Amino acid sequence: MRVEESVLPGVGRKFTVTVRSGDRLVIVIHHSGSRELQYYEKGNPDEPAAVLDLTDEEARELGAILAGVLFTPEAIGDTQAKLAQDTIEWIKLGPGAPCVGRTVAELHEQGAHLLAVLREGEALIPNPPPSLSLNVGDTLVLAGPRGAVERLRKQMIG
């Protein structure tokens, strides 16, 4: 997979994702938070076969689903998705983890992001609010550069 990033002054940022089959996905993230998606089939780089507009919230939920937050196939095994230099990691809070009982706002690590909290018996909490406090049994989805995610993970489960 090849990802190209470019700046659209006054509009936002554009990501062009070319997948193995040769199909392309163009994603524009607007300053306003909305997303524009265009899908180009291989061999026709000029005319999008489909377009999709998403609100910020829709885009985040879609992203979480794509990242396997709701369902990770067994075949993957390792709960680490490998991106270029970045990583997405799932961690489950056991009893005695230092961050249990603390709020999201208290956990801070430059560069690393808490994408979602998965709580047994509840709907997925994408983009958790700073006031959310963490419980034993929560599964957290972290993303960012490898080192930063590792440091945040250490903060959380010691």
Added chain:
Amino acid sequence: MHESVTAFAIATLLLGLGAALVHRWHFPPLAAYLLVGLALGEFLDTESLEPLPSLGLLLLMFSVGLEFGPDRLQQMSGRVLRAGGWDALALPIGVLVGLLAGLDWKGALLLAGVMYVSSSAVIVKLILDLRRAANPESEVVLGVLVFEDLLIAILLVLVQGGTGLSFAVVAGLVGLLWLLLHLGGRWLNQQVQHLSDELVLLLGAALVSGTAILFHTVGASEAVAAFICGVLAAGLGLRERFEQLFGSVRDLGVALFFLTVGAEALGLLDAVTVGVVGLALLALLIKLPLNFKGAQMAGLSQKRSGFAAIYLIPRGEFNLILGAMALQQGYPLVGQVAVLLVLVSIPLGSLLMRFAPSWYDGRRK
């Protein structure tokens, strides 16, 4: 109650009606503001709307500086810059046309600027309103606009009135800001992050208007002042924050500014000659093949290159600034061409941009 409130109420109501009307046909509202101004010019005392229109222009230039500052050049790919190079050929051609039309060097430079520069503010708004941001041509068009805005900011400094003092002030300020950003940028950035939104809003407003007054006093262009402030704010990492804080104030001011432009254009256009119309037409026509060629060099297909050339038709803020400067310095011809171009190119450009895809597909069938 101050009487300006009455004028404000009438103006905003009519602008709102105009925008609502064109919204039904999925048209961007800027052209409607101009036309409302043209229609109402005789009845509305635009002077009583001040200072909102003037502030609107300053905030607009500030936004252009924020988004289209020189730091963007580094973020652009080489192919986009190639398109900007082709587009810039309109400048020497414009100077030549100006000299042939009997202007002196300064007048010819002003005319070249008027012929060359498209409006990033109008075009960005059109691209957003028409949902074209993800299209391949938009990236090239936006890159070309970065190029244009930078060249025109330099041109504005070169042709401004005033004496050596104004050049010294502009150069001094730019140098100072550069030093500030390179030596203390990180520190300043951290300091500003702790400030509340309200404080940033007020300090930003004071910075923009204060710099504008300083520039105006020494005879330099206040628009360039606002542009430079925008570049500085972007350098401090405040791009998103200012965009959010100034956004709606700016939009209101810009709407009133375009209304005022429409209203004041009436008087100026009374004296329009064939020569003015010819020059305006020439300006519209010259850029089309240059931008088409540039877009092709940037790797776009024939169809997308055509779209890119069409997107770059609208003229706006810089034209009005150059036009005002030309009038001040005694080149009424250039001022008229500038205003006529804005009046014609924004509605025309919106129309062509809106319908280009369906026309193209219709022709193919």
